[in-house]
Structures are given as structure tokens and as C-alpha cells.
Amino acid sequence: MEKKYQVFVSSTYQDLIEERQKVIEALLGKNCFPVGMEYFPAANEDQFTVIKKLIDRCDYYILIIGGRYGSIEPKSGKSYTQLEFEYAISRGIPVASFYHAEPSKLPAERVESTEVGKQKLGEFKKNVQEKLCDSWKEPYELAFKVSRSLDYLFENSPRVGWVKADAISSAEANKEILFLKKENEKLLEQVNRLSLRAPIGSENFQQGNDTYNIIFHKRPSFSWGDDKEYEEKDDIQRDVSWNEIFLSIAPGLFNPVPYTEIQNYLFKPIHKLLGISELDYIIDEKNQEVIEIQLLALGLIETDKVIENGVYTYCTLTPYGRAEMVKLKAIKK
Structure with a gap:
């Protein structure tokens, strides 16, 4: 049976919009279902509870690090991005991480402005580099490396994945696939809209x-x-x-x-x-x-x-x- 995989995309958001778009396009091109917090509002539950549920449902986890550490979760003092990474590792989900090769060349608004933020980001990157990781400079290069890393993970860390509705009998699984199909269509629509806009920074x-x-x-x-x-x-x-x-x-x-x-x-x-x-x-x-x-x-x-x-x-x-x-x-x- 042909499998499709659900992939959680973790990163800071405002400074990596274009990079996330390119990665999502690469995932859709590999028949994967991208998942990210921007598509799932927290509703009545606290944000990280929702994040953990989403990560639990994913087959693979992609981490993108730019020049910012990210929003801080009050209880732990860590960024949500770092907490997501640590949770995925603790759940045994295969992880591929990608960090910017030249953060010093990023615009000021895309890097940490405080010494505390820079220190936390540095310590986080050090932990990340102990696992499967690679560097990137441009969004298209990042998308290519994400695609290549997923090929490696598919072969060396196989997961349960998802199959077509007519290949399984579980009604619950059919309902889940229908939900994911709708999310996939929504993402494709968003990618198409974004592709008709000028690239960020081109002004x-x-x-x-x-x-x-x-x-x-x-x-x-x-x-x-x-x-x-x-x-x-x-x-x-x-x-x-x-x-x-x-x-x-x-x-x-x-x-x-x-x-x-x-x-x-x-x-x-x-x-x-x-x-x-x-x-x-x-x-x-x-x-x-x-x-x-x-x-x-x-x-x-x-x-x-x-x-x-x-x-x-x-x-x-x-x-x-x-x-x-x-x-x-x-x-x-």
C-alpha cells in the first residue's frame, strides 16, 4: 500500500514565512501532510498541550532554525520551538533539523536583539547539532535539503504513515484521513495564494x-x-x-x-x-x-x-x- 506521512514543521514564524512556504511545498510534492501550529488554533486548551497532541499524531518532525529563539513558554522559560523539539525527541519521533549557516548576515529584525536570547539560541543549536542536522542559506536550498533528508528518514526510520481509505477498514481511520485531506487542500490553496505574491524582502x-x-x-x-x-x-x-x-x-x-x-x-x-x-x-x-x-x-x-x-x-x-x-x-x- 502507498503510504503518506504526516510531518510536523517547527520553527519561529514571522522571520521564516518564506522558508516555511518552501518547505511546505516540498512536503506536498512528496505527498506528505504538513502540520504546523499556524493551522491549528489552541481553542480552550493551553498552547503546548495542543502542540503535543499534534506532534504525537505525526510520523516525522522537521525543525528550522533561523536567527531568532522564539516565543517563551512561561513555565519552563524555554521557547515553544525548543520544547517542541525536545518533546518530539522524547516521543521517539524521527527528527531532521536545519539551521541557518550565516545568521550574522540576516537582517536585524530576523535575529535576537538581546544577549539572553542569543545565548539561549546558541545553547539550543548546540543540542540540535547532536542529532541529524544540516545548514542552509536560501529558502530553495532549505527545501531541497528537507526533501533529501526525508528520503533518508523514510528508508532508515520507517513509520506507520497513512494509507488510502479503500485500503483499510477502520471507520475512525477513514475519518482521520478525510480530515487530513481537507487540511492538505487548505495548505495547497494557501501555497497557491502565496506563490502569486512578491517574495518577502523584494521591496x-x-x-x-x-x-x-x-x-x-x-x-x-x-x-x-x-x-x-x-x-x-x-x-x-x-x-x-x-x-x-x-x-x-x-x-x-x-x-x-x-x-x-x-x-x-x-x-x-x-x-x-x-x-x-x-x-x-x-x-x-x-x-x-x-x-x-x-x-x-x-x-x-x-x-x-x-x-x-x-x-x-x-x-x-x-x-x-x-x-x-x-x-x-x-x-x-
């Missing part, structure tokens, strides 16, 4: 009508060895808005394109936009890197891998990128 990046200076080098007539030595006097410079850049390349990335052809789909349209011959001029390499990274940072494009007869890397618009293209390009009444 700090240049975008929209902000302009960017692009340098075009004249290609040398003859190349002897290094063809990257361009004559500065032959350069052409143009100021282009990020909206213009995005709208020039968006139609070509509506469907996934092989990363090996990225020059044709990402930079050739910019030549066409500005009326600069691609045969005679080439965009500066640094400009190429900045344009690609900026569009990734703004959540307008994404890259991913498909493993099929080798590794196939592609680039395409994100759901948010498609929505922005329609908003900017569609003809209005």
Missing part, C-alpha cells in the same frame, strides 16, 4: 520603473585567443527600466526553456528592445549576471532541475512572474 530591490545601466561591448572583428578584450570607446550604454527588461523576456519564458539556451531567451530580447544588433554587440558579462540574479530575487523567474536521462536544468516564469506579465502587458479596457 528592497530595484524593480518596476527603476532604471539599470546596461553596457554593450562591440564584438571584435577578429579574435586571437581572448575575445573578451573589448575597446571601451566602442561601448554603447543604455538605461532601461526593470519593467522593460522583464516584459522583453517574459513571453519567451512562458514555457520552460533549457538553461543552455538562456542567452537566446534572456538577453537576445534586450538587444531587440533597444535596437542594438546582437551580431555586432554583446551585453557585458557582469550585466548579464545582475539581470538574471535580479529577476530571480524579484521572484519573476526561477530555475529548476529535472532528472531524466541526465540532469536537465531549465528556466521559466514563476506563477508570480506570469501574473506580473499579464498585469503589465495585457490590453486594458
Whole structure:
């Protein structure tokens, strides 16, 4: 019988919203049921009592540590995140933990502001690192490592899991699966809504009508060895808005394109936009890197891998990128 697993996702919340979203997407992609306190209000019971009941029903436990220690449970003086971790360990639930590799580079609002908080976070991380754990820097990297760790846990720490309703006879189990199905649908709906929003923090990046200076080098007539030595006097410079850049390349990335052809789909349209011959001029390499990274940072494009007869890397618009293209390009009444 095909099993599905329920996975508790534990972390501080406000500073790790995007990271939690990516992890939830990864869990849903593995046919797992993500569980977190944000989806289950405490009702008439104290918060940690509810948390323990939820953890007891889970097959696996994922811990994400950023730069904050988290809300303190009054009786113990420990954060709810640490109490969740310790409870999962005490119940013998397989745990995989992930801590930020460079917390010193996080924005001030995403790190502990007090020495006491920093000390408690440090002690907590030390305990966590005695178990199965890994570090991460970016949300997409975290999601990949969570997925890989779950594969390891599925094989080495098998759990009871959940099966389809027609494979079991217990009425109570059928009721439980129906409940989880509804929760799964609710999470999918939430993920879809979030995917149509700009990434958290992207408001700090240049975008929209902000302009960017692009340098075009004249290609040398003859190349002897290094063809990257361009004559500065032959350069052409143009100021282009990020909206213009995005709208020039968006139609070509509506469907996934092989990363090996990225020059044709990402930079050739910019030549066409500005009326600069691609045969005679080439965009500066640094400009190429900045344009690609900026569009990734703004959540307008994404890259991913498909493993099929080798590794196939592609680039395409994100759901948010498609929505922005329609908003900017569609003809209005």
C-alpha cells in the first residue's frame, strides 16, 4: 500500500514565512501532510498541550532554525520551538533539523536583539547539532535539503504513515484521513495564494520603473585567443527600466526553456528592445549576471532541475512572474 506521512514543521514564524512556504511545498510534492501550529488554533486548551497532541499524531518532525529563539513558554522559560523539539525527541519521533549557516548576515529584525536570547539560541543549536542536522542559506536550498533528508528518514526510520481509505477498514481511520485531506487542500490553496505574491524582502530591490545601466561591448572583428578584450570607446550604454527588461523576456519564458539556451531567451530580447544588433554587440558579462540574479530575487523567474536521462536544468516564469506579465502587458479596457 502507498503510504503518506504526516510531518510536523517547527520553527519561529514571522522571520521564516518564506522558508516555511518552501518547505511546505516540498512536503506536498512528496505527498506528505504538513502540520504546523499556524493551522491549528489552541481553542480552550493551553498552547503546548495542543502542540503535543499534534506532534504525537505525526510520523516525522522537521525543525528550522533561523536567527531568532522564539516565543517563551512561561513555565519552563524555554521557547515553544525548543520544547517542541525536545518533546518530539522524547516521543521517539524521527527528527531532521536545519539551521541557518550565516545568521550574522540576516537582517536585524530576523535575529535576537538581546544577549539572553542569543545565548539561549546558541545553547539550543548546540543540542540540535547532536542529532541529524544540516545548514542552509536560501529558502530553495532549505527545501531541497528537507526533501533529501526525508528520503533518508523514510528508508532508515520507517513509520506507520497513512494509507488510502479503500485500503483499510477502520471507520475512525477513514475519518482521520478525510480530515487530513481537507487540511492538505487548505495548505495547497494557501501555497497557491502565496506563490502569486512578491517574495518577502523584494521591496528592497530595484524593480518596476527603476532604471539599470546596461553596457554593450562591440564584438571584435577578429579574435586571437581572448575575445573578451573589448575597446571601451566602442561601448554603447543604455538605461532601461526593470519593467522593460522583464516584459522583453517574459513571453519567451512562458514555457520552460533549457538553461543552455538562456542567452537566446534572456538577453537576445534586450538587444531587440533597444535596437542594438546582437551580431555586432554583446551585453557585458557582469550585466548579464545582475539581470538574471535580479529577476530571480524579484521572484519573476526561477530555475529548476529535472532528472531524466541526465540532469536537465531549465528556466521559466514563476506563477508570480506570469501574473506580473499579464498585469503589465495585457490590453486594458
